[in-house]
Amino acid sequence: MKHILLLLQYDGANYSGWQRQPNAVTIQGSIEEALSKITGRATVLTGAGRTDAGVHALGQAASFFTESQLLPDVFLRAVNALLPHDIRVVGADYVADDFHCRFSAWRKRYFYVVLNDSPVSPFVCRYVWNVKYALNIEAMKQSAAALAGRHDFKSFCAADTDVQNTVREVFHIEVEPMRTLPFMGAEIKGNFIKITIEADGFLRHMVRNIAGTLVDIGRGKAGDIREILKAADRKMAGVTAPGRGLFLEKVYY
Amino acid sequence: MKHILLLLQYDGANYSGWQRQPNAVTIQGSIEEALSKITGRATVLTGAGRTDAGVHALGQAASFFTESQLLPDVFLRAVNALLPHDIRVVGADYVADDFHCRFSAWRKRYFYVVLNDSPVSPFVCRYVWNVKYALNIEAMKQSAAALAGRHDFKSFCAADTDVQNTVREVFHIEVEPMRTLPFMGAEIKGNFIKITIEADGFLRHMVRNIAGTLVDIGRGKAGDIREILKAADRKMAGVTAPGRGLFLEKVYY
Numbered sequence: 001m002k003h004i005l006l007l008l009q010y011d012g013a014n015y016s017g018w019q020r021q022p023n024a025v026t027i028q029g030s031i032e033e034a035l036s037k038i039t040g041r042a043t044v045l046t047g048a049g050r051t052d053a054g055v056h057a058l059g060q061a062a063s064f065f066t067e068s069q070l071l072p073d074v075f076l077r078a079v080n081a082l083l084p085h086d087i088r089v090v091g092a093d094y095v096a097d098d099f100h101c102r103f104s105a106w107r108k109r110y111f112y113v114v115l116n117d118s119p120v121s122p123f124v125c126r127y128v129w130n131v132k133y134a135l136n137i138e139a140m141k142q143s144a145a146a147l148a149g150r151h152d153f154k155s156f157c158a159a160d161t162d163v164q165n166t167v168r169e170v171f172h173i174e175v176e177p178m179r180t181l182p183f184m185g186a187e188i189k190g191n192f193i194k195i196t197i198e199a200d201g202f203l204r205h206m207v208r209n210i211a212g213t214l215v216d217i218g219r220g221k222a223g224d225i226r227e228i229l230k231a232a233d234r235k236m237a238g239v240t241a242p243g244r245g246l247f248l249e250k251v252y253y
Numbered sequence: 254m255k256h257i258l259l260l261l262q263y264d265g266a267n268y269s270g271w272q273r274q275p276n277a278v279t280i281q282g283s284i285e286e287a288l289s290k291i292t293g294r295a296t297v298l299t300g301a302g303r304t305d306a307g308v309h310a311l312g313q314a315a316s317f318f319t320e321s322q323l324l325p326d327v328f329l330r331a332v333n334a335l336l337p338h339d340i341r342v343v344g345a346d347y348v349a350d351d352f353h354c355r356f357s358a359w360r361k362r363y364f365y366v367v368l369n370d371s372p373v374s375p376f377v378c379r380y381v382w383n384v385k386y387a388l389n390i391e392a393m394k395q396s397a398a399a400l401a402g403r404h405d406f407k408s409f410c411a412a413d414t415d416v417q418n419t420v421r422e423v424f425h426i427e428v429e430p431m432r433t434l435p436f437m438g439a440e441i442k443g444n445f446i447k448i449t450i451e452a453d454g455f456l457r458h459m460v461r462n463i464a465g466t467l468v469d470i471g472r473g474k475a476g477d478i479r480e481i482l483k484a485a486d487r488k489m490a491g492v493t494a495p496g497r498g499l500f501l502e503k504v505y506y
Contacts, residue, residue, distance in 0.1 A: 001467065009441075012376040058376075058439050086375045090442070113437055119329065121310075122264040122339045129435055182435035183378055184366055185447050186502050188262075189343070193437050236360050249439050 001065050003099065004043075004072050006031075006079070007091030008060040013126050017053040018060075027051070027087060031062065032135060034082035038075065039068045049108060049202065052190045054243030056127065063101045067154070094167065099253075107171060107252035109198045113245045114209040116191040123183050129211075129245035135218035137193065139183040141175045143217045143225040144195065147210065148173050154232040156210050157203035158240075166232070168206070172198040176216065196249075205240055215232040215237035254318050257325050259284075259298075259332075260344030261313040266379050267339060267497065271313075280304070280340060284315065287335035291328065299354045301504040302361060302455065302503030309380065311493045312503040315353045335364065335464045352506075360424060360505035362451045366466040369444040376436050380408040382464075382498035388417045388444065388471035394428045396478040397448070400463065403428050407485040409463050410456035411493075417457070419485070422457070425451040428467065449502075458493055464490035 009029070016024035019033065026047055035043040035251050048061040070078070079089050108163035115128040147170055155165040178192040195211050214236030216222035228236045261284070273285065281298055288296040301314040311426035323331070325345035333340045368381040369388050400423055407419040418464050431445040469491030471476035481489045 009374050009376065036475065051430070056435070058441070080372055085373070085378045088375055088378075089373050090372045090374065111438065117339050119333055119340070119343045119345065121262050122341055123262065123309075124437070125338045125341075149466075178438065181437060183311070184434060184500065185431065186309070186427075186500070230480075247437065247439070 001067060001097070002069075002242055003063060003065050003095050003097050004075060005061060005093055005095040005099070005101070006076070006089050006163060007065045008057055008062060009088050009090050010057050010060065011086040011126065012056045018047050018049070018051045018056065021182045027060075028062070029077065032082060035064060035066075035075075036081045037082060038070070038078045039066050041067070041115060047159050048101045048105050048139045049248050051248055052205070052243045052246075053209070055162050055248065057248040060248050061105070061126040061251045061253075062102050063095060063099065068191065102253055107198055108202060108248065109201060109250040109252075110197065110202065110207045111197070111247050111249055112195040112207055113240060114193040114195070114211070114215060115249075116193060121188045121190065124181065124190070126244060127247075129242050131215055133219040134189075135193065135215065136220065137175065137177050137218065139220075140193070140214045140218040144175045144214055145175045145227050147229070149176070151229055152232050153206055153229070155228050155234055155237045156213070157234065158205040158209075159234040161204045163203060166203055168201050168203065169197050170197060170199045172196065207246055208243065209237055209239045210236075210251060211241035214241070215241065254320060254350070255322075256293060256316060256348050257328060258314060258316045258317050258346055258348040258352070258354070259329075259342050261310055261315060262341050262343050263310050263313065264339040264379065265304060265307050265309045268306065270308065271300055271304045277366070280313075281315070282333065283336060283392060286497055287332045288317060288319075288328075289392075290335060291323070292319050293307050293333045294320070301354045301358050302317040302501050305458065305461070305496045305499075306499055308501065309501045310501040312353050313501050314358070314504045316348060316506075318351065330446075339463070348469070351480055358504045359457060359506050360453060362449065362501055362502065362503040362505075363455065363460045363484070364450070364500050365460055365494060365495075366447040367446040367468060369446060371443040374441045374443065376441060377434065377443070378499075379497060382468075383494050384468055386472040388446065388468065389473065390428065390430050390471065392473075393446070393467045396429045397426045397467060399478050402480070405485050406456055406459055406482070408487055408490045409459050410487065411458040411486040414457045420458055421452050421456065423450060423452045426448065429478050446500050460499055461491055461494045461496065463495035464498070467491070468494065480488075
Protein backbone atom coordinates (compact mmCIF):
# COMPACT_ATOMS: atom_id res chain seq x y z
CA MET A 1 0.00 0.00 0.00
CA LYS A 2 1.17 3.49 -0.85
CA HIS A 3 0.00 6.61 0.93
CA ILE A 4 -0.13 9.65 -1.37
CA LEU A 5 -0.61 13.29 -0.36
CA LEU A 6 -2.20 15.72 -2.82
CA LEU A 7 -1.95 19.50 -2.67
CA LEU A 8 -5.17 20.98 -4.08
CA GLN A 9 -6.57 24.26 -5.33
CA TYR A 10 -10.22 24.81 -6.10
CA ASP A 11 -12.73 27.49 -6.91
CA GLY A 12 -15.58 26.37 -4.68
CA ALA A 13 -18.35 28.37 -6.37
CA ASN A 14 -19.87 25.38 -8.17
CA TYR A 15 -19.54 22.84 -5.34
CA SER A 16 -21.54 21.87 -2.26
CA GLY A 17 -18.37 22.03 -0.19
CA TRP A 18 -15.61 19.50 0.44
CA GLN A 19 -17.42 16.58 1.98
CA ARG A 20 -18.81 13.74 -0.13
CA GLN A 21 -22.63 13.71 -0.20
CA PRO A 22 -24.96 11.30 -1.97
CA ASN A 23 -26.92 13.84 -4.05
CA ALA A 24 -24.60 16.81 -4.46
CA VAL A 25 -21.43 17.60 -6.38
CA THR A 26 -18.60 18.03 -3.88
CA ILE A 27 -14.83 18.47 -4.09
CA GLN A 28 -14.05 15.27 -2.19
CA GLY A 29 -16.60 13.34 -4.25
CA SER A 30 -15.23 14.63 -7.56
CA ILE A 31 -11.61 13.75 -6.73
CA GLU A 32 -12.52 10.35 -5.27
CA GLU A 33 -14.41 9.56 -8.47
CA ALA A 34 -11.32 10.43 -10.55
CA LEU A 35 -9.02 8.38 -8.27
CA SER A 36 -11.38 5.41 -8.39
CA LYS A 37 -11.40 5.51 -12.20
CA ILE A 38 -7.58 5.62 -12.29
CA THR A 39 -6.99 2.85 -9.75
CA GLY A 40 -9.97 0.71 -10.71
CA ARG A 41 -10.97 0.53 -7.02
CA ALA A 42 -13.11 2.65 -4.71
CA THR A 43 -10.62 5.13 -3.25
CA VAL A 44 -11.28 7.22 -0.16
CA LEU A 45 -9.74 10.65 0.29
CA THR A 46 -9.04 12.27 3.67
CA GLY A 47 -8.92 16.07 3.60
CA ALA A 48 -7.18 18.47 5.98
CA GLY A 49 -10.21 20.79 6.24
CA ARG A 50 -13.85 20.25 5.36
CA THR A 51 -14.53 23.49 3.54
CA ASP A 52 -18.15 24.67 3.27
CA ALA A 53 -20.19 25.21 0.10
CA GLY A 54 -18.71 27.99 -2.03
CA VAL A 55 -15.43 28.15 -0.09
CA HIS A 56 -12.18 28.14 -2.09
CA ALA A 57 -8.76 26.59 -1.49
CA LEU A 58 -5.29 27.68 -2.47
CA GLY A 59 -3.60 24.99 -0.39
CA GLN A 60 -5.96 22.21 0.68
CA ALA A 61 -4.24 18.90 1.44
CA ALA A 62 -5.76 15.44 1.06
CA SER A 63 -4.39 11.91 1.10
CA PHE A 64 -5.37 8.42 0.02
CA PHE A 65 -4.08 4.85 0.29
CA THR A 66 -3.72 2.81 -2.87
CA GLU A 67 -2.36 -0.52 -4.15
CA SER A 68 -1.49 1.26 -7.39
CA GLN A 69 2.19 1.56 -8.31
CA LEU A 70 1.64 4.77 -10.31
CA LEU A 71 4.03 7.53 -9.23
CA PRO A 72 2.57 10.58 -7.44
CA ASP A 73 3.30 12.81 -10.42
CA VAL A 74 1.44 10.42 -12.72
CA PHE A 75 -1.54 10.58 -10.33
CA LEU A 76 -1.32 14.38 -10.46
CA ARG A 77 -1.61 14.45 -14.24
CA ALA A 78 -4.19 11.67 -14.48
CA VAL A 79 -6.49 13.24 -11.86
CA ASN A 80 -6.17 16.67 -13.51
CA ALA A 81 -7.05 15.14 -16.88
CA LEU A 82 -10.31 13.81 -15.40
CA LEU A 83 -11.30 16.80 -13.23
CA PRO A 84 -13.05 20.00 -14.34
CA HIS A 85 -10.81 23.10 -14.50
CA ASP A 86 -12.07 24.52 -11.19
CA ILE A 87 -10.33 21.76 -9.20
CA ARG A 88 -6.59 21.17 -9.69
CA VAL A 89 -4.00 18.94 -8.10
CA VAL A 90 -0.94 21.21 -7.88
CA GLY A 91 1.39 18.84 -6.02
CA ALA A 92 1.64 15.12 -5.14
CA ASP A 93 4.05 13.07 -3.05
CA TYR A 94 4.36 9.93 -0.92
CA VAL A 95 3.77 10.31 2.83
CA ALA A 96 4.32 7.96 5.77
CA ASP A 97 1.54 5.47 6.59
CA ASP A 98 0.90 7.06 9.97
CA PHE A 99 0.52 10.56 8.50
CA HIS A 100 -3.04 11.85 8.87
CA CYS A 101 -4.12 14.79 6.73
CA ARG A 102 -6.35 16.23 9.44
CA PHE A 103 -4.78 15.15 12.72
CA SER A 104 -1.15 15.67 11.65
CA ALA A 105 -1.85 19.31 10.75
CA TRP A 106 -0.69 21.54 13.60
CA ARG A 107 -1.77 24.82 12.03
CA LYS A 108 -3.99 26.05 9.22
CA ARG A 109 -4.33 29.45 7.61
CA TYR A 110 -7.60 30.79 6.22
CA PHE A 111 -8.29 34.24 4.86
CA TYR A 112 -11.51 36.06 4.16
CA VAL A 113 -11.90 38.98 1.74
CA VAL A 114 -14.49 41.73 2.15
CA LEU A 115 -14.99 44.40 -0.51
CA ASN A 116 -16.45 47.50 1.10
CA ASP A 117 -18.75 49.44 -1.23
CA SER A 118 -16.94 49.68 -4.55
CA PRO A 119 -17.90 48.44 -8.00
CA VAL A 120 -17.02 44.74 -7.84
CA SER A 121 -14.37 43.91 -10.45
CA PRO A 122 -15.30 40.89 -12.62
CA PHE A 123 -11.94 39.39 -11.62
CA VAL A 124 -12.74 39.25 -7.91
CA CYS A 125 -16.55 38.99 -7.85
CA ARG A 126 -16.42 35.24 -7.16
CA TYR A 127 -14.01 35.75 -4.25
CA VAL A 128 -15.32 38.59 -2.08
CA TRP A 129 -18.23 39.49 0.15
CA ASN A 130 -19.42 42.90 -0.99
CA VAL A 131 -20.48 44.83 2.13
CA LYS A 132 -22.21 48.15 1.43
CA TYR A 133 -22.25 49.62 4.96
CA ALA A 134 -19.47 51.99 6.06
CA LEU A 135 -17.03 49.99 8.18
CA ASN A 136 -14.87 51.17 11.07
CA ILE A 137 -11.62 49.35 10.33
CA GLU A 138 -9.99 50.36 13.64
CA ALA A 139 -12.83 48.78 15.63
CA MET A 140 -12.51 45.61 13.52
CA LYS A 141 -8.74 45.48 14.08
CA GLN A 142 -9.02 45.93 17.85
CA SER A 143 -11.76 43.33 18.14
CA ALA A 144 -9.82 40.84 16.03
CA ALA A 145 -6.77 41.27 18.28
CA ALA A 146 -8.87 40.17 21.28
CA LEU A 147 -9.41 36.78 19.61
CA ALA A 148 -5.69 35.92 19.49
CA GLY A 149 -4.63 33.17 21.88
CA ARG A 150 -6.33 30.15 23.44
CA HIS A 151 -10.09 30.61 23.92
CA ASP A 152 -13.37 28.74 23.94
CA PHE A 153 -14.73 29.72 20.51
CA LYS A 154 -18.20 28.25 21.10
CA SER A 155 -19.84 31.60 20.24
CA PHE A 156 -18.32 31.29 16.76
CA CYS A 157 -19.19 27.64 16.18
CA ALA A 158 -22.19 26.62 14.06
CA ALA A 159 -25.04 25.85 16.49
CA ASP A 160 -25.92 22.55 14.78
CA THR A 161 -22.66 20.74 15.53
CA ASP A 162 -22.12 18.39 18.46
CA VAL A 163 -18.37 18.88 18.81
CA GLN A 164 -17.27 18.43 22.46
CA ASN A 165 -14.20 20.62 22.70
CA THR A 166 -14.67 24.13 21.35
CA VAL A 167 -11.34 25.47 22.65
CA ARG A 168 -8.90 26.46 19.90
CA GLU A 169 -5.68 28.44 19.80
CA VAL A 170 -5.51 31.35 17.36
CA PHE A 171 -1.81 31.95 16.62
CA HIS A 172 -2.35 34.90 14.36
CA ILE A 173 -5.28 37.11 13.36
CA GLU A 174 -5.09 40.21 11.22
CA VAL A 175 -7.49 42.71 9.66
CA GLU A 176 -5.76 44.39 6.76
CA PRO A 177 -7.30 47.13 4.60
CA MET A 178 -6.00 47.02 1.01
CA ARG A 179 -6.68 49.72 -1.57
CA THR A 180 -5.44 47.55 -4.44
CA LEU A 181 -5.23 43.83 -5.06
CA PRO A 182 -2.54 42.59 -7.46
CA PHE A 183 -4.02 40.58 -10.33
CA MET A 184 -2.04 38.93 -13.18
CA GLY A 185 0.81 41.35 -12.51
CA ALA A 186 -1.56 44.35 -12.75
CA GLU A 187 -3.77 45.93 -10.08
CA ILE A 188 -7.44 46.03 -9.13
CA LYS A 189 -8.60 49.01 -7.09
CA GLY A 190 -11.17 48.78 -4.32
CA ASN A 191 -11.78 49.06 -0.59
CA PHE A 192 -10.70 45.53 0.24
CA ILE A 193 -10.40 44.20 3.78
CA LYS A 194 -8.53 40.96 4.22
CA ILE A 195 -9.02 38.98 7.42
CA THR A 196 -6.35 36.31 8.00
CA ILE A 197 -6.60 33.70 10.75
CA GLU A 198 -4.11 31.01 11.70
CA ALA A 199 -5.10 28.49 14.34
CA ASP A 200 -4.41 24.96 15.51
CA GLY A 201 -7.88 23.98 14.34
CA PHE A 202 -11.15 25.49 13.24
CA LEU A 203 -14.73 24.82 14.35
CA ARG A 204 -17.53 24.55 11.81
CA HIS A 205 -18.22 28.03 10.30
CA MET A 206 -15.63 29.54 12.71
CA VAL A 207 -13.89 31.81 10.19
CA ARG A 208 -17.17 32.83 8.52
CA ASN A 209 -18.71 33.62 11.93
CA ILE A 210 -15.66 35.62 13.01
CA ALA A 211 -15.65 37.53 9.67
CA GLY A 212 -19.40 38.20 9.95
CA THR A 213 -19.05 39.36 13.57
CA LEU A 214 -16.11 41.64 12.72
CA VAL A 215 -18.18 43.21 9.92
CA ASP A 216 -21.10 43.66 12.35
CA ILE A 217 -18.69 45.35 14.76
CA GLY A 218 -17.32 47.50 11.92
CA ARG A 219 -20.81 48.82 11.19
CA GLY A 220 -21.56 49.36 14.88
CA LYS A 221 -24.11 46.57 15.11
CA ALA A 222 -22.40 44.18 17.55
CA GLY A 223 -21.21 44.53 21.12
CA ASP A 224 -17.83 43.91 22.71
CA ILE A 225 -16.07 40.88 21.25
CA ARG A 226 -14.70 39.87 24.69
CA GLU A 227 -18.28 39.62 25.96
CA ILE A 228 -19.32 37.63 22.89
CA LEU A 229 -16.41 35.23 23.43
CA LYS A 230 -17.16 34.89 27.17
CA ALA A 231 -20.85 34.11 26.57
CA ALA A 232 -19.97 30.85 24.72
CA ASP A 233 -23.28 31.20 22.89
CA ARG A 234 -23.64 31.32 19.08
CA LYS A 235 -26.62 33.70 19.40
CA MET A 236 -24.34 36.39 20.86
CA ALA A 237 -22.09 36.60 17.78
CA GLY A 238 -22.87 38.18 14.42
CA VAL A 239 -23.93 36.88 11.00
CA THR A 240 -22.24 34.04 9.15
CA ALA A 241 -20.29 35.62 6.28
CA PRO A 242 -20.99 33.99 2.88
CA GLY A 243 -18.67 31.17 1.75
CA ARG A 244 -17.57 32.96 -1.45
CA GLY A 245 -15.08 35.25 0.39
CA LEU A 246 -13.28 32.45 2.23
CA PHE A 247 -10.03 30.71 1.22
CA LEU A 248 -8.19 27.82 2.87
CA GLU A 249 -4.70 29.13 2.13
CA LYS A 250 -2.31 26.70 3.78
CA VAL A 251 -2.05 23.62 5.97
CA TYR A 252 1.08 23.26 8.10
CA TYR A 253 2.53 19.80 8.84
CA MET B 254 -25.97 66.91 -24.82
CA LYS B 255 -23.57 65.42 -22.30
CA HIS B 256 -20.54 63.32 -23.21
CA ILE B 257 -19.75 60.65 -20.63
CA LEU B 258 -16.63 58.50 -20.40
CA LEU B 259 -16.81 55.07 -18.78
CA LEU B 260 -13.90 53.08 -17.44
CA LEU B 261 -14.64 49.36 -17.89
CA GLN B 262 -13.44 45.98 -16.71
CA TYR B 263 -14.63 42.72 -18.20
CA ASP B 264 -13.92 39.02 -18.24
CA GLY B 265 -14.26 38.35 -21.96
CA ALA B 266 -14.68 34.55 -21.73
CA ASN B 267 -18.42 34.60 -22.39
CA TYR B 268 -18.46 37.30 -25.08
CA SER B 269 -17.90 37.46 -28.84
CA GLY B 270 -15.56 40.40 -28.34
CA TRP B 271 -16.16 44.12 -27.97
CA GLN B 272 -17.92 45.06 -31.17
CA ARG B 273 -21.71 44.99 -31.48
CA GLN B 274 -22.95 42.18 -33.76
CA PRO B 275 -26.50 41.30 -34.72
CA ASN B 276 -26.52 37.66 -33.56
CA ALA B 277 -23.90 37.47 -30.85
CA VAL B 278 -23.51 38.65 -27.26
CA THR B 279 -20.78 41.32 -27.18
CA ILE B 280 -19.45 43.76 -24.60
CA GLN B 281 -20.41 46.87 -26.58
CA GLY B 282 -23.86 45.45 -27.33
CA SER B 283 -24.50 44.55 -23.67
CA ILE B 284 -23.53 48.00 -22.36
CA GLU B 285 -25.40 49.84 -25.12
CA GLU B 286 -28.52 47.83 -24.25
CA ALA B 287 -28.20 48.87 -20.59
CA LEU B 288 -27.61 52.55 -21.52
CA SER B 289 -30.58 52.54 -23.87
CA LYS B 290 -32.82 51.15 -21.12
CA ILE B 291 -31.64 53.84 -18.70
CA THR B 292 -31.95 56.78 -21.11
CA GLY B 293 -35.01 55.53 -22.97
CA ARG B 294 -33.20 56.16 -26.28
CA ALA B 295 -30.90 54.14 -28.52
CA THR B 296 -27.44 54.98 -27.20
CA VAL B 297 -24.22 54.33 -29.11
CA LEU B 298 -20.96 53.59 -27.32
CA THR B 299 -17.49 54.29 -28.77
CA GLY B 300 -14.72 52.12 -27.35
CA ALA B 301 -10.98 52.77 -27.16
CA GLY B 302 -10.06 49.29 -28.40
CA ARG B 303 -12.10 46.66 -30.18
CA THR B 304 -11.04 43.61 -28.18
CA ASP B 305 -11.45 40.17 -29.78
CA ALA B 306 -13.61 37.29 -28.58
CA GLY B 307 -12.42 36.00 -25.20
CA VAL B 308 -10.12 38.97 -24.54
CA HIS B 309 -10.35 40.68 -21.13
CA ALA B 310 -10.06 44.29 -20.02
CA LEU B 311 -8.80 45.86 -16.81
CA GLY B 312 -8.99 49.39 -18.20
CA GLN B 313 -11.09 49.66 -21.35
CA ALA B 314 -12.52 53.14 -21.99
CA ALA B 315 -15.75 53.94 -23.83
CA SER B 316 -17.89 57.05 -24.22
CA PHE B 317 -21.42 58.01 -25.24
CA PHE B 318 -23.47 61.16 -25.85
CA THR B 319 -26.79 61.55 -24.07
CA GLU B 320 -29.59 64.07 -23.47
CA SER B 321 -29.99 62.53 -20.01
CA GLN B 322 -29.19 64.76 -17.00
CA LEU B 323 -28.24 61.78 -14.82
CA LEU B 324 -24.84 62.27 -13.18
CA PRO B 325 -21.95 60.02 -14.30
CA ASP B 326 -21.89 58.23 -10.96
CA VAL B 327 -25.62 57.47 -11.27
CA PHE B 328 -24.96 56.00 -14.73
CA LEU B 329 -22.18 53.90 -13.19
CA ARG B 330 -24.52 52.36 -10.64
CA ALA B 331 -27.49 52.02 -13.01
CA VAL B 332 -25.45 50.29 -15.74
CA ASN B 333 -23.86 47.96 -13.19
CA ALA B 334 -27.28 47.06 -11.83
CA LEU B 335 -28.36 45.96 -15.34
CA LEU B 336 -25.16 44.21 -16.47
CA PRO B 337 -24.03 40.66 -15.66
CA HIS B 338 -21.16 40.42 -13.13
CA ASP B 339 -18.50 39.79 -15.78
CA ILE B 340 -18.78 43.37 -17.09
CA ARG B 341 -18.36 46.29 -14.67
CA VAL B 342 -18.23 50.04 -14.99
CA VAL B 343 -15.50 51.02 -12.50
CA GLY B 344 -15.39 54.75 -13.23
CA ALA B 345 -17.50 57.41 -14.98
CA ASP B 346 -17.00 61.11 -15.70
CA TYR B 347 -17.90 63.92 -18.11
CA VAL B 348 -15.53 64.54 -21.04
CA ALA B 349 -15.29 67.34 -23.61
CA ASP B 350 -17.46 67.05 -26.73
CA ASP B 351 -14.43 66.80 -29.00
CA PHE B 352 -12.88 63.97 -26.99
CA HIS B 353 -12.80 60.73 -28.99
CA CYS B 354 -12.28 57.46 -27.12
CA ARG B 355 -10.25 55.89 -29.92
CA PHE B 356 -8.57 58.83 -31.69
CA SER B 357 -7.74 60.80 -28.52
CA ALA B 358 -5.83 57.82 -27.07
CA TRP B 359 -2.12 58.33 -27.62
CA ARG B 360 -0.98 55.08 -26.04
CA LYS B 361 -2.49 51.77 -24.95
CA ARG B 362 -1.09 48.94 -22.86
CA TYR B 363 -1.94 45.30 -23.40
CA PHE B 364 -0.45 42.29 -21.68
CA TYR B 365 -0.53 38.62 -22.51
CA VAL B 366 0.01 35.79 -20.01
CA VAL B 367 1.48 32.40 -20.95
CA LEU B 368 1.66 29.56 -18.44
CA ASN B 369 4.46 27.22 -19.43
CA ASP B 370 3.75 23.60 -18.48
CA SER B 371 2.49 23.66 -14.90
CA PRO B 372 -0.82 22.49 -13.45
CA VAL B 373 -3.17 25.39 -14.29
CA SER B 374 -4.55 26.92 -11.09
CA PRO B 375 -8.38 27.27 -11.15
CA PHE B 376 -7.84 30.94 -10.31
CA VAL B 377 -5.92 31.70 -13.52
CA CYS B 378 -7.25 29.10 -15.97
CA ARG B 379 -9.54 31.65 -17.64
CA TYR B 380 -6.65 34.11 -18.09
CA VAL B 381 -3.67 32.22 -19.49
CA TRP B 382 -2.54 30.31 -22.56
CA ASN B 383 -1.10 27.03 -21.30
CA VAL B 384 1.90 26.19 -23.52
CA LYS B 385 3.39 22.74 -22.94
CA TYR B 386 6.59 23.02 -25.00
CA ALA B 387 9.86 24.06 -23.29
CA LEU B 388 10.41 27.75 -24.01
CA ASN B 389 13.70 29.61 -24.36
CA ILE B 390 12.92 32.80 -22.47
CA GLU B 391 16.17 34.52 -23.50
CA ALA B 392 15.36 34.06 -27.20
CA MET B 393 11.86 35.45 -26.57
CA LYS B 394 13.25 38.47 -24.72
CA GLN B 395 15.79 39.29 -27.43
CA SER B 396 13.22 38.91 -30.21
CA ALA B 397 10.71 41.09 -28.36
CA ALA B 398 13.33 43.84 -27.96
CA ALA B 399 13.71 43.97 -31.76
CA LEU B 400 10.04 45.00 -32.05
CA ALA B 401 10.46 48.18 -29.98
CA GLY B 402 10.23 51.41 -31.98
CA ARG B 403 8.46 52.48 -35.16
CA HIS B 404 7.93 49.63 -37.65
CA ASP B 405 5.58 48.34 -40.28
CA PHE B 406 3.77 45.60 -38.33
CA LYS B 407 2.00 44.14 -41.37
CA SER B 408 3.42 40.66 -40.61
CA PHE B 409 1.56 40.76 -37.29
CA CYS B 410 -1.74 42.09 -38.65
CA ALA B 411 -4.69 39.77 -39.31
CA ALA B 412 -4.66 38.96 -43.04
CA ASP B 413 -8.38 39.67 -43.48
CA THR B 414 -8.24 43.39 -42.66
CA ASP B 415 -8.03 46.18 -45.22
CA VAL B 416 -6.30 48.75 -43.01
CA GLN B 417 -4.07 51.08 -45.10
CA ASN B 418 -1.38 52.12 -42.67
CA THR B 419 0.23 49.23 -40.78
CA VAL B 420 3.01 51.32 -39.24
CA ARG B 421 2.84 51.57 -35.45
CA GLU B 422 5.19 52.72 -32.74
CA VAL B 423 5.90 50.30 -29.90
CA PHE B 424 7.01 52.39 -26.91
CA HIS B 425 7.63 49.48 -24.62
CA ILE B 426 7.73 45.69 -24.95
CA GLU B 427 8.76 43.28 -22.24
CA VAL B 428 8.92 39.51 -21.74
CA GLU B 429 8.90 38.80 -18.03
CA PRO B 430 9.12 35.32 -16.49
CA MET B 431 7.27 35.13 -13.16
CA ARG B 432 7.47 32.15 -10.80
CA THR B 433 4.51 33.36 -8.73
CA LEU B 434 1.47 35.50 -9.44
CA PRO B 435 -0.10 37.38 -6.52
CA PHE B 436 -3.76 36.48 -6.02
CA MET B 437 -6.07 37.95 -3.35
CA GLY B 438 -3.04 38.83 -1.26
CA ALA B 439 -1.71 35.26 -1.51
CA GLU B 440 0.39 33.61 -4.24
CA ILE B 441 -0.09 31.19 -7.11
CA LYS B 442 3.00 29.28 -8.26
CA GLY B 443 3.73 28.46 -11.89
CA ASN B 444 5.99 29.13 -14.83
CA PHE B 445 4.25 32.29 -15.98
CA ILE B 446 5.53 34.50 -18.79
CA LYS B 447 3.98 37.93 -19.06
CA ILE B 448 4.35 39.82 -22.34
CA THR B 449 3.57 43.54 -22.02
CA ILE B 450 3.26 45.86 -25.05
CA GLU B 451 2.61 49.59 -25.12
CA ALA B 452 2.08 51.26 -28.48
CA ASP B 453 0.41 54.26 -30.09
CA GLY B 454 -2.06 51.89 -31.71
CA PHE B 455 -2.63 48.22 -32.39
CA LEU B 456 -3.55 46.39 -35.58
CA ARG B 457 -6.16 43.65 -35.54
CA HIS B 458 -4.73 40.57 -33.72
CA MET B 459 -1.39 42.38 -33.34
CA VAL B 460 -0.70 41.44 -29.70
CA ARG B 461 -1.99 37.89 -30.17
CA ASN B 462 0.19 37.45 -33.28
CA ILE B 463 3.26 38.86 -31.51
CA ALA B 464 2.61 36.62 -28.47
CA GLY B 465 2.13 33.58 -30.73
CA THR B 466 5.28 34.36 -32.72
CA LEU B 467 7.35 34.88 -29.54
CA VAL B 468 6.15 31.49 -28.25
CA ASP B 469 7.06 29.91 -31.62
CA ILE B 470 10.51 31.51 -31.30
CA GLY B 471 10.78 30.28 -27.70
CA ARG B 472 10.21 26.71 -28.85
CA GLY B 473 12.62 27.09 -31.77
CA LYS B 474 9.95 26.92 -34.44
CA ALA B 475 10.21 30.42 -35.96
CA GLY B 476 13.01 32.32 -37.68
CA ASP B 477 14.56 35.70 -36.96
CA ILE B 478 12.00 38.27 -35.89
CA ARG B 479 13.76 41.06 -37.85
CA GLU B 480 13.26 39.02 -41.04
CA ILE B 481 9.62 38.39 -40.14
CA LEU B 482 9.09 42.11 -39.57
CA LYS B 483 10.88 43.05 -42.83
CA ALA B 484 8.82 40.59 -44.90
CA ALA B 485 5.59 42.53 -44.16
CA ASP B 486 3.71 39.27 -44.73
CA ARG B 487 1.36 37.66 -42.20
CA LYS B 488 2.38 34.18 -43.41
CA MET B 489 5.94 34.73 -42.16
CA ALA B 490 4.91 35.22 -38.51
CA GLY B 491 3.77 32.57 -36.04
CA VAL B 492 0.41 31.39 -34.67
CA THR B 493 -2.28 33.69 -33.30
CA ALA B 494 -2.27 33.18 -29.52
CA PRO B 495 -5.75 32.48 -28.07
CA GLY B 496 -7.78 35.44 -26.79
CA ARG B 497 -8.07 34.11 -23.23
CA GLY B 498 -4.52 35.19 -22.25
CA LEU B 499 -4.91 38.80 -23.42
CA PHE B 500 -5.79 41.86 -21.33
CA LEU B 501 -6.33 45.46 -22.37
CA GLU B 502 -4.76 47.01 -19.27
CA LYS B 503 -4.81 50.75 -19.82
CA VAL B 504 -5.65 53.52 -22.29
CA TYR B 505 -3.66 56.75 -22.03
CA TYR B 506 -5.30 60.11 -22.87
